[in-house]
Each structure stands twice: as structure tokens, then as C-alpha cells.
Amino acid sequence: MDFGLPKEQGVLKTLPPFGEEVREGRVALTPQGVRELVARGHRVYVERGAGERAGFPDPLYEEAGARLVSREEAFGRGEVVLKVGRPTLEEVVLLRPGATVMGFLHLAVAESGLVEAMAEKGITAIGYELVGTEGRRPVLRAMSEIAGRLAPQIAGRLLEAPWGPGVLLSGLPGIPPADVVVLGAGTLGRAAARAFLGAGASVYVLDRELSALEEAAREARGAVTALTTQSRLERYAAFADVLVGAVAVPGERAPVLLSRYLMARMRPGAVLLDFAIDQGGIAETSRPGIYQEMGITHFCLPNVPALVPRTASHALTATLLPFLLRVEEDPLGVPELRQGAYLLLGQKGGHLE
Template identity: 45%
Template sequence: MDIGIPKEVRDLDQRVALGTNSVAQLVASGHHVYVQTGAGTGAGFADDQYVQAGATIVYSAEEAYKRAQLVCKVSTPSLEEIDELMPEQILCTFGHLAAASKTRFQKLLDKQVTVLAYEMLRDEDGTHPLLRAMSEIAGRLVPQVAARLLESPHGRGLLLSGIPGLPPAEVCILGAGEVGFNAARAFAGLGAQVTVLDEARRLAELDRVFDVPGRIRLMYAYPDQIAKAAAFADVLVGAILRPGERTPHLVTETMVKGMRPGAIIIDVSVDQGGCVATTRPTTMRDPTYVKHGVIHYCVPNFTGLVARTASRALSNMLRPYLQRLDANTPDELRGDAELRSAMVVYRGHVVDPRLATAQGVELMSLRGDA
């Protein structure tokens, strides 16, 4: 199969979907890989390294797309990237299409491509391996972002850990999945006082894992409990994700108004619409805004801050799945349950029920589906 790796177009996003080791293994398996010049430079993969791995360097995004049967990228496609797609191509990417605008979503459908969304791919035990890799990074990265935003002169001027005689920062984490779990562990390791809110089953699992008595509090995610925790928080982290669905607003605007002046909201759920009512997407170049006196950080692709780590993690997890593909049409994906789980659009038709509901479009049933 001909695989195209274009350069990411989002400002300051230097991640790349496949590193040189993965490319070498794909080439050895008989695939042809075309890499846009500079696509991997920011993640530590030079053009000449891709050449040594057996890839062909192309000198425009147009050529990377036109040579490809399968386009492999990281971020959800922008309007200009959708313009480059051609009918019957396969697009592999983080889709997050439930939160896409109607205009961008319809334009993607009009291209009659097949979309494999990384966040939807499930393995045999029901976990989401590609999503998990990015979520682990996101969770561990959140305290680094929070620590910077707490600093003077724009933040509250707090040290996460406090010092003897002065209490640590209060951190509220909404959601105890991979992002929330990793964020809680990292914040606690830095000495912050952490409160995690989720459903009873997940809290019980965390209680068995965490061994930081008094440092991590576990609370049910009822509206009154969320409001109480938010009111005392120096940092509130939105870590709710329901793959394929828009994230519900569990933090209302009234709750935001009740937060401390200068407090910080980091809504990692922004990819799927955000779990805070006052969330709107920002960029790595202009990452924050202030609403009701609260600093909001809502960067969808913020794992791009650690482009080398994120690219290597994604590449290592993605490569085995790509090696299953060959020059056959997307119909062949139907025989592979794991790859099939990632298919949300088939030749311009929505085939995932959650996406169809979120976007209000007709669901197409593929032959062989139950």
C-alpha cells in the first residue's frame, strides 16, 4: 500500500504519525511510504533518516496526498487538509469528528474517503490503545502546564507543592480515566492536594491503586460535589472522554463564576467539545483566555508540546495496525475487528452510530454488521 505522511499544518504542531523505525518496518513489509519534507523534523526525525529507512521524500503536501492510498497523520484534518484528500483514500488520524463543525464534517464526507479514527480503535480486551498512549502523555503533561500558568505575574503566584507552613495548591480533576489517573499521580508526586471526581466503580479502582494517604481525595461526580470542588480549586482539569460522542458540560458557567479569581481550567476534553461550559478551543501560540476571572487553557493538540515523545508513542502503537493493511480496498477492513472498530466513515458515509447521532446524519450499515 502507498502511505503518505504529510506535515501537520496546525500552528506549532510538530508531531508526526510515523517515525523512522516504524517506516523501516512498513517498507520491509512491502509498503511504499512518502514523507513530506520536514514532516518529522520537529519530532527528531530528519529527512535523510526517513530516506535511510526506505521512504521517499516529497516536497509538497499535495504530492504526499496524491501519491497515497492511505494518508497517515496526527491531528483532526483542517479544511485545507480536507481539500487535499481524494475519493476512496483512507485517512488515518485522530478524528474527534463528533465535535467537528457541520461545514468541516460535510466537506469531509463529500470527499468520499474512508476515515479510521485512532481514538475509536479498540483491541481485543476493549481498551483503546492509540487513545491511551496520547491520554497518558496528556495526563502527565497537565501538571507542567498548570505549574507555568500558576506562576506570577499572570497566575495566582502559587507553588504546586507549597512549602512547610504554606499549603499546596488545590487541584480538582474531573474524570478518572487515563488522563485523570495520570494527571492525579503526577500532581500528587509534585506535592499538590488532589481531588478526583468520577463514578463509584472508577473511584474504587483508583482507591486500590493510589497509595498516597491524604494527598488524593476521591469524590462522586455529582453536580453539588463538582461545584464544591471547583469552588476551592486553584486548578481544575477536565478529563472526561466518551469516544465518538460530544463531551457533556459537567462544569456549568455558574460553577466557573464561583471559582477563585485567577484559578485555572485545563480542559483536556476540548477535542470532543469540552466538559466545561465556558470552554472554547485555543492554540499553542495563543493558549489561554480569561472568562469570569478564571484562566482557561483549552488547546486540543497540546501533546504537541512534547512532539518527540508524542510522535514516538503514537508511531510505536500505530505501526502494527498499518502492517495489517495491503493494497486491497477498504472493504477488507471489515474482516479485521480491531481495524473495523476505528472506521467511522466509509467512502463518505457515516458508519459509526455515535458519530451519526452527534452530527445528526444518516447511519449507513455495512454488510456483515450485526
């Protein structure tokens, strides 16, 4: 089977302390992953420069047995095209009819016309966020773990002066630490809770499921856990220095938990890390980027693991490759990949119905 590996496109405008822009630098397969596919008899076409931002130059892919090609060839030759993000309308044009495209697709919040364009070409679209079995999504879990571990680094910078209120996460003897409220006790929420505790912050975790809170209590000892209610949302958000949005429903738009009314009651200079922005975000004020609105610093950067592209690329390969190595004639012959299908040869699957 022919695999296409294009270079990721896209620039997200940001504010200090992250500079003027953050570029997507992850790649779906490292050279080691390519070597494994080639050893199984597959052909792998890699767009020139695809791995450079993650620290994988073209010669490493050539040594692994890949064929370096143009962008058009990477999309056009691949029976299976392995991306990181969602394809653009321009990229869909480059895909061969009937091809399979894989990536973090989040098609429930895709731009107008994208799903229809893929359907017209008979594309099979598989979202990494859905790949796996019910209750176990290893690719999404790996990226969520990275994002959660990055959360204190991001929040700590955004709390610093001059762009923030000048708050130290850990506090000092006699000076209380920052209060961090985590909405959602899934993989990302638990990872963020552990990381913030390690940074010395006071941590509160809210979720609607008691079983999720029990797991959070085991993993993040020292965090306060509470069932989510509207009154608790209002009370906890009001004192939070950092509010982490880690609520997501696989294949669907994220629930909007933070209204403008609620956010108007938050501390001036507080930080919202909305890690659900890939699925629309959890706040009425959330949109892609890093900005200030209503006195709140919003960090709504899609695909946060792109901040550490080398680590994230290794994690993508480690979790995705076991499924790819089982592909023979049809990716949908692998049940875990079929589970992630939004489109099946252009027909909408259960995640879009």
C-alpha cells in the same frame, strides 16, 4: 499499499508562559515505523519536513526507505494517509477519491461541511481516538497518559506570577499545597492525579463510576476520591486552585459539567485545564486557546501532547504500527481499525449516526 505521511499544519495562539504560539510538531510515524512498513512491501510517501519539529529530519526517512514528496503528493499518492490531527477542507480536496485518512479526527465536533466533503469523495475516515477494541483504545490511551503527566508542569507555570496568583503546587512546611480537583478517572485523569501527587499537591478525583474511582484509588494513593454529583461539583470547584477536565465520551461531544454559575464561584486566579477541548470542552467558557475569563485561567489547548512532539511521535508509532503492519489490501480488514471508522467509503458509520 501506499501510505502518505503529510506534515501537520496549524498554529494555536497562546499566552505566556508558552510564548506566542504552539505549533503541531508530531508525526504519525517515526523513521523506525516507516522502515517496518517498507520491509513489508508497502510504499511510504513522506512530505518533506514532516518530522523536523519532532526531531526526525528528512534524511532519516530516506534511509528508512521513504520517498520524500511535496504536500500535494503526500495526500494524492497515499491510499492511506496518516495524519495526527483532523484534515482541513483544503486537505480533503487533495485526497484521492476513496482514500483512507487516519488521525485524531473527533468528527462529532468537526467544522461545518468537513464530514460532508469527505463523504462526497468516498473517504474512509478512521479516528485514532476510537481505534482498538471495546474498552481498550491504545493510541488514545498513550496520548492521554502524556497529557496527564504534563498537567502539573502546565498548571505550575500558570499559577506563577505575574499571570497567576503566585501559588506553589507543593506548598512548604507550614504552608498548605495547592488543591487540585480532577474530573474524570480515566487514563488521563489517573495519570494527572499521580503526577500532581508527585508534585506535592492535594488531589481530589471525581467520577460517576465507582469502578473507575476504585482504579484511581489504587493508582493514585493519597488522592481523595468521590462520586460526581452536582453538589460535589459545586463544592469541590469552589476551593480548587487547579481544576482538570478529563471527562470524555469516545466519538461524542464531551459533557458540559461547568456552568458559568459554577465557575463564578471558583477562586480568582484558579486554573482550568480542559483536556476535553478536542471534543468541545467541559465548561461553558471553554474554547481552543489559553486565556483568562471570569477570573479563571483557561488552558484549552487541543492535542496537548504536541508540547512534547518527539515523545508523542514515538508513542503514536508504538501504538499504531502493530495495526498498520496487519494491513494488506484494506485497512478495514483489521478489526481494531474498523472500530475507529467514522466514515466507510463515504458512508457514515455508527459513531456519526
